[in-house]
Amino acid sequence: MATTEVNAISRSVQGTGASRRLRRSGKVPGIIYGANQDAQVIELDHKAIMLQLRHEAFHASILTMNIDGKKQNVLLRDIQMHPWKREVLHIDFQRVDAKQKIHMRVPLHFINADLAPGVKFGGGVINHVMSDLEVSCLPADLPEFVDVDVADLELGHSVHLSDLKLPSGVESLQFARGDDAVVATVQVPRAVVEPEEETVVGKEGEAAAAEGGEAAADADAAPASSSEEDK
Numbered sequence: 001m002a003t004t005e006v007n008a009i010s011r012s013v014q015g016t017g018a019s020r021r022l023r024r025s026g027k028v029p030g031i032i033y034g035a036n037q038d039a040q041v042i043e044l045d046h047k048a049i050m051l052q053l054r055h056e057a058f059h060a061s062i063l064t065m066n067i068d069g070k071k072q073n074v075l076l077r078d079i080q081m082h083p084w085k086r087e088v089l090h091i092d093f094q095r096v097d098a099k100q101k102i103h104m105r106v107p108l109h110f111i112n113a114d115l116a117p118g119v120k121f122g123g124g125v126i127n128h129v130m131s132d133l134e135v136s137c138l139p140a141d142l143p144e145f146v147d148v149d150v151a152d153l154e155l156g157h158s159v160h161l162s163d164l165k166l167p168s169g170v171e172s173l174q175f176a177r178g179d180d181a182v183v184a185t186v187q188v189p190r191a192v193v194e195p196e197e198e199t200v201v202g203k204e205g206e207a208a209a210a211e212g213g214e215a216a217a218d219a220d221a222a223p224a225s226s227s228e229e230d231k
Helices: 016-024 046-053 195-230
Strands: 004-010 027-034 037-045 063-067 070-081 088-095 102-111 125-128 132-137 146-149 158-160 182-187
Touching: 004 046, 016 027, 016 088, 027 046, 037 046, 046 088, 102 125
Parallel strands: 004 063, 027 088, 102 146
Antiparallel strands: 004 037, 027 037, 063 070, 070 088, 102 132, 125 182, 158 182
């Protein structure tokens, strides 16, 4: 698994005013904590962080943090974004201890949807009930993602947590708590009214309108002929 490197420099000045000045200069204030060490405040380049945030692996894998030339392994833990601008206001990282298990949410990748009998022959669609999975494992065992193979799904059937094939050393926390939740299902989409049915209804409506028109014409003609006879 390729390692993503994050470059940062340490900072000594803290506070709201200092953070505001950092942002105006194109930097992002951040912090690193954990692994029984003191928290350390840092600053990072905003453009570089925005580019890295686009990659899925940046959110769910071990990162190499390079601070003033010294490297350590970290996890991305929190991002504070501006309410309406594409701007990172603050970012948090957690140090990784290679000997201690970590809890992390990893994305789910759904594969072989086009092979599922419920889709191929039943006209169903795959419904992704879950998009990520909370796992527990040692840092070295952390997967970038977990595959969900739906190749055998019949119409109306589901994939549960117990059906997932997790890498060695990786455990689903939700399943460990006794919750065998649904991960994906195959469902029939909502019925669409057929054009032929609309045509039939339209013809019936036209026929009824025609009959109504003829009846109205007869009714109009009757008083007229009575009037002629009276004359």
